[in-house]
Amino acid sequence: xxxxxxxxxxxxxxxxxxxxxxxxxxxxxSYNNARxxxxxVRAATAGLAKYFPNRKALLINSDGGSKDGTRDAVLGAEVxxxxxxxxxxxxxPLQRISTPYHGLPGKGSAFRxxxxxACSVNAKACVVLDSDLRSVTPQWIELLxxxxxxxxxxxxxPYYLRHxxxxxxxxxxxxxxxxxxxxxxxxxxxxxDFGFSGKLAARYLEKDVWESxxxxxxxxxxMTLTAIAEGFRVGQAYLGAKLHDxxxxxxxxxxxxxxxxxxxxxxxxxxxxxxxxxxxxxxxTMFGFPFEAGVEPIAVNTERMIRAFxxxxxxxxxxxxxxxxxxxxxxxxxxxxxxxEQFRVPDDLWVRTVFEFAAAWKxxxxxxxxxMQSLVPLYLGRxxxxxxxxxxxxxxxxxxxxxxxxxxxxxxxxYLRQVWKPAAxxxxxxxxxxxxx
Amino acid sequence: xPDLLNQYFVEPAMRLFHQxxxxxxxxxxxxxxxxxxxxxxxxxxxxxxxxxxLMKFDRFADNAGFASGILRTRAFAxxxxxxxxxxxxxxxxxxxxxxxSAANTAVTEALVARFVxxxxxxxxxxxxxxxxxxxxxxxxxxxxLAAVNAQWAGARALAAVVRxxxxxxxxxxxxxxxxxxxxxxxxxxxxxxxxVVIAAAIAFGLGARDLARDWLRENLKPQASxxxxxxxx
Numbered sequence: 001x002x003x004x005x006x007x008x009x010x011x012x013x014x015x016x017x018x019x020x021x022x023x024x025x026x027x028x029x030s031y032n033n034a035r036x037x038x039x040x041v042r043a044a045t046a047g048l049a050k051y052f053p054n055r056k057a058l059l060i061n062s063d064g065g066s067k068d069g070t071r072d073a074v075l076g077a078e079v080x081x082x083x084x085x086x087x088x089x090x091x092x093p094l095q096r097i098s099t100p101y102h103g104l105p106g107k108g109s110a111f112r113x114x115x116x117x118a119c120s121v122n123a124k125a126c127v128v129l130d131s132d133l134r135s136v137t138p139q140w141i142e143l144l145x146x147x148x149x150x151x152x153x154x155x156x157x158p159y160y161l162r163h164x165x166x167x168x169x170x171x172x173x174x175x176x177x178x179x180x181x182x183x184x185x186x187x188x189x190x191x192x193d194f195g196f197s198g199k200l201a202a203r204y205l206e207k208d209v210w211e212s213x214x215x216x217x218x219x220x221x222x223m224t225l226t227a228i229a230e231g232f233r234v235g236q237a238y239l240g241a242k243l244h245d246x247x248x249x250x251x252x253x254x255x256x257x258x259x260x261x262x263x264x265x266x267x268x269x270x271x272x273x274x275x276x277x278x279x280x281x282x283x284x285t286m287f288g289f290p291f292e293a294g295v296e297p298i299a300v301n302t303e304r305m306i307r308a309f310x311x312x313x314x315x316x317x318x319x320x321x322x323x324x325x326x327x328x329x330x331x332x333x334x335x336x337x338x339x340x341e342q343f344r345v346p347d348d349l350w351v352r353t354v355f356e357f358a359a360a361w362k363x364x365x366x367x368x369x370x371x372m373q374s375l376v377p378l379y380l381g382r383x384x385x386x387x388x389x390x391x392x393x394x395x396x397x398x399x400x401x402x403x404x405x406x407x408x409x410x411x412x413x414x415y416l417r418q419v420w421k422p423a424a425x426x427x428x429x430x431x432x433x434x435x436x437x
Numbered sequence: 438x439p440d441l442l443n444q445y446f447v448e449p450a451m452r453l454f455h456q457x458x459x460x461x462x463x464x465x466x467x468x469x470x471x472x473x474x475x476x477x478x479x480x481x482x483x484x485x486x487x488x489x490x491l492m493k494f495d496r497f498a499d500n501a502g503f504a505s506g507i508l509r510t511r512a513f514a515x516x517x518x519x520x521x522x523x524x525x526x527x528x529x530x531x532x533x534x535x536x537x538s539a540a541n542t543a544v545t546e547a548l549v550a551r552f553v554x555x556x557x558x559x560x561x562x563x564x565x566x567x568x569x570x571x572x573x574x575x576x577x578x579x580x581x582l583a584a585v586n587a588q589w590a591g592a593r594a595l596a597a598v599v600r601x602x603x604x605x606x607x608x609x610x611x612x613x614x615x616x617x618x619x620x621x622x623x624x625x626x627x628x629x630x631x632x633v634v635i636a637a638a639i640a641f642g643l644g645a646r647d648l649a650r651d652w653l654r655e656n657l658k659p660q661a662s663x664x665x666x667x668x669x670x
Contacts, residue, residue, distance in 0.1 A: 169669045190670055217670070244668075253669060254586050260670065308588055315585050315592045319578065322499060366500050367575070373582040 007116035007205070012099045016058075019095050022121040023055035024048065024145055027114030029107050030131035031064035034073045036245050037131040041077035044129060045094055047141025049079070055149075060117050061098040061131075062110035070131070071098040106216030108209075111223075118201040125149045126201050130192045132245035143237035143288045144195030154200045154232035157224055158191035159286060160242035163295045164390060164398035168383045169260060171402045173354060174221060177264055180409035181275035181416070182228045185283045186236055190220035190260060193239065200232050217256050218263030225264070229271040238288030241295050257379065258372035265361040268420075276417055281410060305384035306343050310336040312377025319374050323360035328352050335381065345378075345385040347405050351412035353378055359419035467536040474532025478525045486521035494520060503570050562614040569607025573600050602630070 008016070026044045030037050041059065048057045061074040075098050097117070103109035111128060118126040125148040127141055147153040170190055178189045204223065209215070214222045227234050268275060313320075313336040320329050331349045338344065357375050361368055390398045489495075498504040498516035513519040534552060537545040577600035584592035609626045613619050 166668055167670060192670075220670075254583075256669065304588070308586070311588060311592070312585055315581065318505075319581070364500060365496075367578075370578055370582055373586060376586050 007102070007112055008120065009099055009102070012097060012113075012117070013120065015097060016117060016120045019058060019121055021056065021123075022058040022095070023124050023149070024052055024057040025114065025118040025121065025123040025126045026057065026059045026141065027111065027117070027126060027128040028059070028061045028074070028131050029064070029110030029114070029128070030061055030066060030070045030074070031105075032066045032068045032070060033131035033245070034066065034068040034070045036134060037061070037070055038073045038077040040129050040131055040133050040136050041074050041096075042079050043133075043136045043138050044127075044141055045077070045079045047138030048094055050138050051142035052145065052149075056092045058095045058097070058117070058121055058123070060114055061096075062101045062113040063098060064105050064110060065100055074098040103210055104215040106219075108213075108215035108217075108219035108222070111219050112205070112210055112215070115201040115205045118198055119205055123198045123201070125195060125197060127195045128193065130244060133193070133242070134245065135241050135243035136193075137240075140193065140239050143239060144193065147235050147237065147285075147287050148195050148197050151235075152233060153195075153235045153285075154197040155224070155227035155234045156195035156287065157186045157234070157236040157284075158188050158193045158242070159236045159238045159288070160188055160191060161240055161293050161295060162242060163298050164393065164395050165298055165300050165387055166295070168386070169257065169379070172350070172379065172382050172386065172405065173261060174264060175402065176351075176406040176409035177354070178221075178225065178228070179281045179406045180413055181268065181278060182225055182271075183278045183281045184228050184234055185281055185406075186224060186228070186234065188236070189224040191242070192220055194220075194223060195237070196223070196227070197232075200227060203230065203232075212266070213259040213263050217259035218266075221260060221264050222267065225267045225271065229267070229274045235285040235287060238286060238290045240291065241293040243296060254373050254376050257376050258369060261375065262361070262368060262372050265358050268358055269362055272420075276420075278413070281406075300383075300387050302343075302384040302387050303340060305380040305387075306340055308377045309345075309381025309384065312374070312381070316374050316377065319366070319370070323363075323365040323371075324353070324356050328356055332378065335385075341388075343381075343385060343388060345382045347408035348412070350382050350405070351408050352415060354409075355412060355416040355419055358416060362420060363422065463540050466539045470532055470536040470539055474529060474536065477532065478528040481528045482521045482525035485524040486517055489517035489520045501571055501574065503574060506570065506574075558614055558616065562611045565614060566607060566611050569603065569610065573603025573607060576600070576603055605630075 026048065028037065028040055028044070041061075044059055048055070048059075059074075061071065063071050063074075075096060099113070101110050101113040103112065114126065114128060117123075125145045127144045129136060129140070144156050144158070147156050167188070170188060174189050175187060179185050204226065207226070209222065212218065224234075313332050317329070317333075320332075324332075328349065332345075332353065335343070335345050335349070354375075357371065360366070361371055365371070386401070390401055393401065495504065495516050498507065504516050507513055507516050507519045513522065534549050538549050577596045580599045581592055581596035584595050589595065605626065609622055612622045
């Protein structure tokens with residue numbers, strides 16, 4: 001593996017040189033996570049000691065310039081002696097590095113440094129964990145690294161138990177598109193906690209994407225789809241519930257949405273030959289032992305979302321007219337007229353809308369940032385529709401509903417191929433005739 | 438008798454014809470240039486229209502947001518038609534200047550010289566106008582999207598205000614560049630703009646103090662954090 005040059009700060013490169021090699025690298029990106037990162041470091045340390053006592057390991061914290069003592073929390077986090085009694089002692093002491101990264105501020109830039117460090121020490125496996133996790137356990141390290149070290153897998157995505165209304169971008173866009181267009185049923189493609197091989201880390205590092213949204217929130221979907229599209233061996237690991245630090249979910253939705261959904265649209269362009277040849281999806285190997293666990297209750301304000309949808313359809317009509325087909329726009333307008341209790345955005349309409357946005361993104365029908373921003377109200381409407389429909393459903397029923405949507409995305413694949421071409425888009429009859437329920 | 442005829446009739450007639458000939462030559466040249474110019478301008482229009490169509494200029498104009506402004510004038514069928522007619526106009530203008538120059542009179546020469554010296558201002562003003570229109574549309578759309586995503590009721594009105602202010606500012610710069618009522622235009626704009634801002638601030642801050650407080654409380658605090666606890670990703 002080639003040692004990356006400019007990505008690593010000089011002192012880190014020196015330190016890595018003195019370390020030599022490591023079998024496992026655990027990377028933790030952070031930005032002002034002093035409150036939670038200590039727990040993540042302790043879980044990772046215990047996981048390495050318990051499950052990989054004979055492996056040489058390195059823990060690297062790639063920090064975005066925290067002001068709250070995050071880096072001190074990383075270097076100072078200790079696993080208590082009592083805890084260590086129940087796990088094996090690591091033969092090689094865990095090396096710990098906490099360093100600021102260079103480049104655009106964002107999770108992707110932090111990951112880039114971790115990839116570079118992994119390549120520098122010729123790591124066989126790499127695990128990345130979010131720094132705001134509260135539910136991470138030592139076993140996560142085993143579940144994410146073991147398939148890479150012992151089973152020749154290149155990429156392990158997380159499989160979490162989440163509240164039925166949590167992860168709405170994942171449920172309504174990212175998972176269905178991953179499944180329909182890249183053919184792998186990876187349930188949490190933007191989960192944030194991954195295991196991957198050193199070979200894949202080197203491949204990531206070769207890509208010239210570090211000035212794009214991939215350097216920010218787009219990194220997760222980029223990692224997952226790059227691994228799938230380039231034929232790396234992909235699996236997923238059941239990690240149980242994902243609980244993380246409560247942040248303001250309404251804040252920066254527009255930016256986050258643009259980075260994530262814009263990245264997946266960009267990947268459609270990059271891997272056009274892959275998805276245009278895709279005909280059906282298949283499940284991927286699941287590691288771990290699925291179990292039931294309690295999830296935190298969450299509150300969703302559907303009225304606010306429906307209002308956002310209705311306002312979007314009304315105020316952004318001229319914007320939408322530039323790239324949505326008249327049939328789609330008419331159907332969306334019809335949805336906006338429904339009373340709140342009957343509000344629905346049907347699957348086929350949602351599929352058609354997302355695909356027409358993807359085509360508009362490809363054909364640069366308008367500024368791409370604006371395009372992504374204009375999808376936000378429609379996404380909120382679709383989320384409200386799902387919540388209203390699944391309000392009394394069990395978690396299993398909600399999961400089946402997400403699968404049904406993913407199947408609709410698979411059925412709509414020919415339509416994406418059609419609108420993706422430069423010719424003027426015309427929806428097939430059965431899609432064009434779709435009306436809100 | 439023949440001498441008299443020659444002296445009083447033929448020679449003056451010859452001088453008259455000669456003078457008419459001297460005056461007609463440039464007139465014919467001017468007419469010829471105008472006719473050729475008209476033909477050339479027409480050909481240029483067709484060629485430019487074809488080129489712009491091939492370059493998908495209509496789509497570019499649509500994406501950039503100035504297609505609607507062109508179509509709203511009802512003078513042009515498409516943005517490509519606008520571009521083609523602009524090129525035709527430029528060629529036509531050039532040929533008229535050439536014709537005036539060919540007339541070779543003091544008045545026309547002074548006119549041509551004045552116009553030629555004015556061309557850099559015209560080009561700059563045109564570019565400022567184009568960029569100003571593009572920027573105004575872009576900012577207006579950014580405002581509209583941000584306001585809609587923040588669920589502000591007057592999103593469209595706000596975007597319209599941004600567009601109008603952008604175009605107004607562009608207009609002032611263009612007029613200044615063209616040297617038309619420089620001081621008066623800038624002073625008028627400054628008074629108008631400052632007046633609007635102060636009036637709005639006074640009306641909003643004093644006249645509707647309670648409304649302003651409530652509005653800020655409702656719109657600027659992150660509502661979602663209190664009402665929603667789910668993660669989008």
